[in-house]
Amino acid sequence: MFFNRVTRLFNIEYPIVQAGMVWTSGWRLASAVSNAGGLGIIGAGSMNSQLLEEHIRKCKAATNKPFGVNLPLLYSGVEKQIDIIIRNKVQIVVTSAGNPATFTPLLKQHGIKVVHVVSSSRFAKKAEAAGCDAVIAEGFEAGGHNGREETTTLVLLPLVCTSVEIPVIAAGGIATGRQMLACMVLGAEGVQMGSRFVASEEASSHPDFKNAVINSNEGDTIVTLKELTPVRLIKNDFYMQLAQAQKNCATAIELQQLLGKGRAKKGIFEGDLEKGELEIGQVSAILKDIKPVKEIIAGTWLEFNEALQKPLK
Structure with a gap:
């Protein structure tokens, strides 16, 4: 001990x-x-x-x-x-x-x-x-x-x-x-x-999410939504939508609407790797x-x- x-x-x-x-x-x-x-x-x-x-x-x-x-x-x-x-x-x-x-x-x-x-x-x-x-x-x-x-x-x-x-x-x-x-x-x-x-x-967490974590590489995670509450997640289709909205100067209200409710549950618990919010750290690469x-x-x-x-x- x-x-x-x-x-x-x-x-x-x-x-x-x-x-x-x-x-x-x-x-x-x-x-x-x-x-x-x-x-x-x-x-x-x-x-x-x-x-x-x-x-x-x-x-x-x-x-x-x-x-x-x-x-x-x-x-x-x-x-x-x-x-x-x-x-x-x-x-x-x-x-x-x-x-x-x-x-x-x-x-x-x-x-x-x-x-x-x-x-x-x-x-x-x-x-x-x-x-x-x-x-x-x-x-x-x-x-x-x-x-x-x-x-x-x-x-x-x-x-x-x-x-x-x-x-x-x-x-x-x-x-x-x-x-x-x-x-x-x-x-x-x-x-x-x-x-x-x-x-x-x-x-x-969903097996598909776990597999996405162990298959991620350097640079696959990013911190986004700093306009609301910063969150690090794996880049996927949902993130690309966020990035495009931010590029178009979306307001915090518009970003909140895009985020919606249950986005983390959709990705982490239900295993939707494209529409879900895949929260994970940089160390997932190793x-x-x-x-x-x-x-x-x-x-x-x-x-x-x-x-x-x-x-x-």
């Missing part, structure tokens, strides 16, 4: 956190990660309160290890989801896309450990001031909704680590043990991986297989230790 502030905070074996991704991070993925020694996270962003409660209960039945819930604060119905989290005695909550000061005191009042995702050292300081137990510093390489600062992980990480006293978990562009070691050298005490767990057997979670975590940890012991050339 590896001991540092992150493993002690979450009571986990390895300082590896699974990102709470929409339409991907259900109870099967979260429980598998927790059972393998990491911290599994249920992604509440694509769930109503009733479905979230179902996933929490199933996750509890599938693992006796700690797990958490990712709670994007930009969606409606957050208060109901928080009520479900408190009532079901979830131990850990990862908040994102909003002000951590809004709900952190309430969650902490109920003994819940709170981690906030940040894209700048300024937001990291706000999260620490709000009482968060740790922050996840997520660089611009990450998939899904992204920070507007466009700061990459290797630049963001040392800035955040020197700005706060609480533990920092690195995210964005991390899928291997060697990348994990690089982040730890820069001051992180753990890593959050998203895309690597998308390409897992237990992820709830992913070439779909593995069981247990193998992913074991392989990442083995590579981390091999790289740690290997002398520099």
